[in-house]
Amino acid sequence: MDDCAMLAELNHQLIRDERHRNKMTVPELEQRMKDWLTSEYAAVIFENGGEVVAYALYREQTEEVYLRQLFVVRTRRREGIGRKAMDIMRSRIWPKGKRLTVEVLVKNEAGVAFWRAVGYRDYSLTLEIPPAGAAPAML
Numbered sequence: 159m160d161d162c163a164m165l166a167e168l169n170h171q172l173i174r175d176e177r178h179r180n181k182m183t184v185p186e187l188e189q190r191m192k193d194w195l196t197s198e199y200a201a202v203i204f205e206n207g208g209e210v211v212a213y214a215l216y217r218e219q220t221e222e223v224y225l226r227q228l229f230v231v232r233t234r235r236r237e238g239i240g241r242k243a244m245d246i247m248r249s250r251i252w253p254k255g256k257r258l259t260v261e262v263l264v265k266n267e268a269g270v271a272f273w274r275a276v277g278y279r280d281y282s283l284t285l286e287i288p289p290a291g292a293a294p295a296m297l
Contacts, residue, residue: 162191165201168213172229176266191215199226202251204243206234212243222257244276 166188173180173187182190194215195201204212211234215227225247230239252258260278262269274280 159192159195161201161203162188162195164210165191165203165213165215168210168229168231169215169227171232172227175229175232176263176269178263194226202243202247204239204246206239209234211239214243214247216247216252218252218256222259223252225258225260228260240272241276 166184169187169191170182170184172178173182191201198217199215200217202214202216203210204214210231212228212230214225214229216223216225228240228243230243248258258278259281260273262273264270264283
């Protein structure tokens with residue numbers, strides 16, 4: 159719980175980097191993170207030399223582990239940290255034999271490529287018709 163403010167700040171960066179339409183403020187994200195961590199989610203913070211370089215937020219259910227967020231700080235990308243974080247999650251934290259799921263925005267081409275590269279396979283695609291007058295999705 160002591161890390162919720164930092165996790166909220168990183169989550170805010172993740173939302174912007176993904177070009178997600180979530181408009182929550184950092185304080186709102188902090189409260190949401192607290193709610194998640196006191197209910198069904200767990201977080202893992204990855205450090206390198208005492209510096210926070212990534213975090214993962216997930217929930218384990220009976221037959222699956224749902225990875226809600228994985229974020230590598232902007233200044234440490236393209237160093238293999240995301241891949242290493244996934245290796246750690248799969249080998250040391252998540253139980254074997256469960257289906258692993260993650261959602262990624264289809265416009266986030268780098269994200270889609272990353273998840274495929276670490277072993278995830280396409281399963282479904284959610285389509286939508288936004289309400290009249292809604293701002294168009296960011297491209």
